[in-house]
Amino acid sequence: MWREISRIGKKLVENRLVESHFGNISVRIGNRMLITRSGCALDEITEDGVVEVSIGGSCALDMIASSETIVHRAIYRSTPALAIVHAHCPFAVTLSLLAEGDSITPADSEGQYFLGEMPIVKGGIGSEELAQNLAASLASYKASIIYSHGTFAIGKVLDEAYVLTTQVEHSCKIKYWYDLAKKN
Structure with missing residues (x-):
């Protein structure tokens, strides 16, 4: 399974959805999850770059697991997700800073069809507040944007x-350019 995590990590970096050492990826396996290690370069993940931890509560390996492990746990407990991708998408971060409300509505037809409203949630990196807010949001949506921080998306598999x-x-990129063009 670490090879699948590695493959997705490389795609995230190649497509500039994260800088190499930012973001994290996990997969649920029963009552446990495989999650990227803290500080792991997502485009260089090896078997040692993934840690297996409990979903039920903290464990000794949390010390080396991603700083967002608490958030992944909360999402797995509150949703049917079997895979989570957390990225630091630059246009999503930018729009979260510019947004006047607590969501972003895509301007493009694909975004409207596949995503609909994109909620913006708040909470500090790796905090209990973020864990609770994201778990609640992802119980209703497949993806959410964290204010000034990035995105979390869930699926039945990593590719989703x-x-x-x-x-x-x-959709955030299109909306940014569209809103910019409207101002001129």
């Missing part, structure tokens, strides 16, 4: 969560 991540960023 990855595609949702690309769709959010594409």
Whole structure:
């Protein structure tokens, strides 16, 4: 399974959805999850770059797991997700900073069809507040944007969560350019 995580990590970096050492990826396996290690370069993931931890509560390996492990746990407990991708998509971050409300509505037809409203949630990196807010949001949506931080997308498989991540960023990019053009 670490090879699948590695493949998605490389795609995230290649498509500029994250800088190499930012973002994280996990997969649920029963009551456990495989998650990228803290500080792991997503385009260089090896078997040692993935940690297996409990979904039920903290464990000793949390010390080396992603700083967002608490958030992944909460999402797995509150949703049917089997895979999670967290990226630092630049246009999604930008629009979250510019948004006047608590969501972004895509301007493009694909975004409207596949995503609909994109909620913006708040909470500090790796915090209990973020874990609770994202888990609640992702119980109703397949992807959410964290204010000033990035995106979280869920799926039944990693490819689904990855595609949702690309769709959010594409829709945010189109909306940014569209809103910019309207001002001129």
